Amino acid sequence: MRTAIIGGGIAGLAAAYELEKARAGGAAVEYTLFEARERLGGSLASEIVNGAVLERGPDSFITEKPAAAELCRELGLGAELTPSNDADRKTYVVVKNRLVPLPDGLMFLVPTKLIPTALTRLFSTKTKIRMALELLHPPRPSGQDESVAALVERHFGAEAVDRLADPLLSGIYGGDATQLSARTVLPRLVEMEAKYGSLTRGMLAAHREMRAKMAARKQGSAGGGGQAAARPAARGIFTTLRGGMQQLVDALEARLEPAWVRRSTPVNRLERVDGGWQVTSGSSDTGSRVEHYDSIIMASPAWAVGALLSGVDTVLSEALTGIPYSSSITINLMYDEMQLGSLPDGFGFLVPASEQRSMLACTFVHRKFLGRTPQGKAVLRAFLGGMNNESLLTEPDEVLVQTVRRELTEILGAGTIGRDAQPEHAQVSRWRRAMAQYAVGHQDRMKLIHARVAALPGLRLAGNAYDGIGIPDCIRLGRQAARELAQSSRTASQQVS
Numbered sequence: 001m002r003t004a005i006i007g008g009g010i011a012g013l014a015a016a017y018e019l020e021k022a023r024a025g026g027a028a029v030e031y032t033l034f035e036a037r038e039r040l041g042g043s044l045a046s047e048i049v050n051g052a053v054l055e056r057g058p059d060s061f062i063t064e065k066p067a068a069a070e071l072c073r074e075l076g077l078g079a080e081l082t083p084s085n086d087a088d089r090k091t092y093v094v095v096k097n098r099l100v101p102l103p104d105g106l107m108f109l110v111p112t113k114l115i116p117t118a119l120t121r122l123f124s125t126k127t128k129i130r131m132a133l134e135l136l137h138p139p140r141p142s143g144q145d146e147s148v149a150a151l152v153e154r155h156f157g158a159e160a161v162d163r164l165a166d167p168l169l170s171g172i173y174g175g176d177a178t179q180l181s182a183r184t185v186l187p188r189l190v191e192m193e194a195k196y197g198s199l200t201r202g203m204l205a206a207h208r209e210m211r212a213k214m215a216a217r218k219q220g221s222a223g224g225g226g227q228a229a230a231r232p233a234a235r236g237i238f239t240t241l242r243g244g245m246q247q248l249v250d251a252l253e254a255r256l257e258p259a260w261v262r263r264s265t266p267v268n269r270l271e272r273v274d275g276g277w278q279v280t281s282g283s284s285d286t287g288s289r290v291e292h293y294d295s296i297i298m299a300s301p302a303w304a305v306g307a308l309l310s311g312v313d314t315v316l317s318e319a320l321t322g323i324p325y326s327s328s329i330t331i332n333l334m335y336d337e338m339q340l341g342s343l344p345d346g347f348g349f350l351v352p353a354s355e356q357r358s359m360l361a362c363t364f365v366h367r368k369f370l371g372r373t374p375q376g377k378a379v380l381r382a383f384l385g386g387m388n389n390e391s392l393l394t395e396p397d398e399v400l401v402q403t404v405r406r407e408l409t410e411i412l413g414a415g416t417i418g419r420d421a422q423p424e425h426a427q428v429s430r431w432r433r434a435m436a437q438y439a440v441g442h443q444d445r446m447k448l449i450h451a452r453v454a455a456l457p458g459l460r461l462a463g464n465a466y467d468g469i470g471i472p473d474c475i476r477l478g479r480q481a482a483r484e485l486a487q488s489s490r491t492a493s494q495q496v497s
């Protein structure tokens with residue numbers, strides 16, 4: 001079986017790695033990984049500058065979803081896995097130019113602790129009363145999909161959307177709570193509303209259930225042979241790689257057959273031919289090539305997949321191109337700590353849209369992950385752009401850096417970061433249409449996409465547009481697509497013999 005993998009981001013690399021494993025295991029599998037850019041990795045890109053790891057794209061992955069850490073361990077990167085420094089985890093929200101900490105007890109946007117919620121400066125008294133009354137919310141059957149903003153506003157009011165849901169989601173998705181699908185992005189909350197009415201009651205019940213399960217598990221393992229249960233390794237909410245996310249890209253690339261990896265080689269055209277696929281690739285530099293493949297893993301962004309499939313299935317093509325994407329900018333500023341006054345504790349802050357700033361969020365990188373920034377240095381990473389601020393992408397680097405420095409001074413105070421505090425290094429990265437948005441109706445769109453893909457033999461989709469935006473989901477989908485194709489090739493060859 002010959003497979004073309006289109007797109008060399010983390011999803012395409014994971015797919016190629018899985019096919020390489022199948023080949024090593026004796027399967028009759030060949031693949032070509034096509035990547036339009038000069039480098040592999042897509043959004044994953046890090047550099048080491050003066051001993052500091054600077055992430056241009058993602059800085060970590062969520063630990064709860066195992067696919068990324070599992071892959072790192074398989075690739076021999078287990079010792080490089082580094083947990084977030086959760087002992088110092090504290091996040092602020094900017095409210096009228098001041099940093100207000102997120103109250104203790106927030107779970108998936110839901111306040112679960114009475115006293116911190118009552119005392120926080122994040123919400124007005126009116127919103128706090130609304131939060132208390134939320135406990136009386138009657139169950140509501142989950143009908144039509146709706147936006148995250150609509151769901152959160154119904155329970156906790158508009159201020160909770162502005163100061164909590166919107167900044168948290170724009171920090172993750174570069175998205176807009178009024179557009180994102182509640183059913184896709186917050187499925188647990190939708191289920192809780194149907195069952196309990198009140199999200200706070202639902203969350204507390206889920207928490208109790210989880211604690212009871214953990215206690216039962218502990219008891220079980222203590223009873224088993226009388227030995228003390230092995231202590232799990234330290235886990236943070238987020239996990240990264242000591243030398244940067246680029247380590248994962250490099251380790252994957254090192255496992256692939258070099259002759260089968262084609263950089264700077266965009267796929268420009270796809271056709272169904274003789275039960276297989278005709279792939280036209282190349283640029284004016286590399287020249288054009290037309291080749292036949294039995295199967296295809298589409299691991300480029302959905303808008304690019306939609307364009308390539310326009311001559312194959314127009315309904316599928318339109319469903320794919322209809323998935324919205326947001327663009328973003330990351331700016332790493334490295335300072336000598338002596339140049340900065342004392343930063344507030346914690347990992348950084350989120351900026352609600354109502355503050356009308358360019359920055360959406362800022363991470364204090366040297367605090368979030370220890371051991372990736374040299375002693376005496378501080379790295380501040382600003383995140384800009386999102387659905388409502390695409391025009392920033394055309395601004396020159398110097399303007400963007402000046403804007404971030406000015407906003408940092410205004411938000412953190414001139415005592416912390418004065419206007420003349422010069423960063424030793426500034427790095428600007430633009431990510432155009434890189435982050436898929438799960439808009440209202442995403443589940444219905446996906447049903448249609450799955451049905452159309454199933455009718456096209458040998459076609460698989462992987463990447464952040466479908467079933468999870470983060471790195472672990474992209475890896476899971478990439479590997480799953482490759483496994484399915486390798487399995488169907490094995491079944492076909494068994495039938496022939």
Ligand SMILES: Cc1cc2nc3c(=O)[nH]c(=O)nc-3n(C[C@H](O)[C@H](O)[C@H](O)COP(=O)(O)OP(=O)(O)OC[C@H]3O[C@@H](n4cnc5c(N)ncnc54)[C@H](O)[C@@H]3O)c2cc1C
Pocket residue numbers: 006007008009010011012034035036037040041042043044056057058059060061062265266267268299300301304328329330431434435462463464465469470471472474
């Ligand atoms: C700034 C930023 C910060 C993020 N932070 C986090 C985070 O902290 N944690 C987390 O889990 N996730 C994070 N994400 C999300 C996560 O990084 C992405 O969802 C994930 O990396 C997407 O991987 P992918 O392989 O689906 O797509 P991509 O990385 O977009 O890769 C797709 C590849 O396809 C190539 N391509 C496109 N068209 C063609 C063509 N015609 N022919 C050949 N190749 C083509 C592109 O050049 C690209 O390399 C972040 C994303 C961004 C942009």
